[in-house]
Amino acid sequence: MSEIIEPLRGMNDMLPDEARWWNRLESVARDVFSQYGYREVRVPLLERTQLFKRAIGEYTDIVEKEMFTFLDRDGQSLTLRPEATASIVRAAISNGMLHNQRHRLFTIGPMFRGERPQKGRYRQFTQIDAEAFGYEGPDVDAELILIAARMWRLLGIPRDRVWLELNSLGTPESRADYREALRSYFAANEGALDADSRRRLAGNPLRILDSKNPALAELIAAAPLLTDYLDPASREHFDGLCRRLDAAGVAYRINPRLVRGLDYYSRTVFEWVTDALGSQNAVCSGGRYDGLVTQLGGEATAAIGWALGMERIVLLMQELSLAAPAEVPQVYFVMAGAGVAARGLQLAEVVRDAQPGLRLETDLSGGGIKAQFKRADKSGATIAVVLGEDEIARGVAAVKPLRGGGEQQECPFADLAGRLAHLLGTAAVDGDGAARQDRCR
């Protein structure tokens, strides 16, 4: 045996039991997007490094130390996307989608960040991403938040486990004023700061507000508030958003210390937070980025979006035991004897043609009838269909209910599809749980 090749750190295989949960989340997301008229786009995973430097900000942690960047054969610098917004904006510009147009879009796919892995934080992770272009007012801000709230509701995530934090960063100008105020405040108290915060003091003092160091809590609590520096237009925009959320019955907490790690945000920023995932508590977050399109060479376009971490939501669903129904076969073909499987395969095709919705699994192991029955039972199937040399010769199948009683009966091949449908229909009316949880997506 030769050496085993291990997967890369922080990159995971998704096996069938795991995929169930993902499919559920993805189908809910797709349904909701379709309800709101958001259309899917797909963009490349690989882009020029420059795109992310310009969009996310040269001096952010993501760009400085987390990107998977390499030179291709022609010596140009490429980067595996660490987030989707930059790529989508680039695509919108590249395809001329922003000339006097509005778009509401979503995308689903993997992102890459070279962080140290932890639960809920991986080097390849998957985001569901929603973006709206060309809408200036707070209506679309509210709509995007309502979309997320609807997803939580449909998934069965209770309101007290995921809640909304809200803030406004104002315009770049008002934020600059605030940054100076903050800088002088923390500079005056520099002795009380920890090493991380001192480093940020020069670069991005807003990030100090994010610190989880309890020793700084008091100092941070007394710091000047961004809210007090908002320009009137941003203030009005923010109030408008709050009113709309109030009207829609969406609860939120205004968090004046909520800032974002990406440079492109302006005005509205928000974060859906959970208490169920340890320190990886942000489950979906986003905000408005009105300046980004011009920054990337496009025409000035209002824009806003959010990204949802699928791994984290799936973890949350599992934590809360939110059912992800297993895909269980309804009918299981037991096929024992010489040459029986070949005929059984044909018969299974006939049944599938006649009953396209039916989940029918065949036992192709070639093993003994007893073992096949064990598998039939374990599969969760409601009905076993037995085919042996005898049955094949007589043109009949033995149909045996595996759950909730009922006698084994013979059924001519020609009637099999109808008989199975009938039996399964009856089983469902019985209120038999197993027969009912068959509806996965």
Add this chain to the structure above:
RNA sequence: GUGGACGUAGCUCAGCUGGUAGAGCCCCGGAUUGUGAUUCCGGCCGUCGUGGGUUCGAGCCCCAUCGUCCACCCCA
């Protein structure tokens, strides 16, 4: 990137102060030879994460490395 914990069969784990690995589950077979979920019997399964070192001898000690998890950091 920093600090810490952990890493034994496919899975969950046991293995006393170092003496050449064990349980349950799973899987396979059997209990009058074509009928499942209980029970009983039997069987398969490991280079004890990897590489070095100490020792007569290491799963247990030391070093390195990889990985997972926790906190920081970051963020979805």
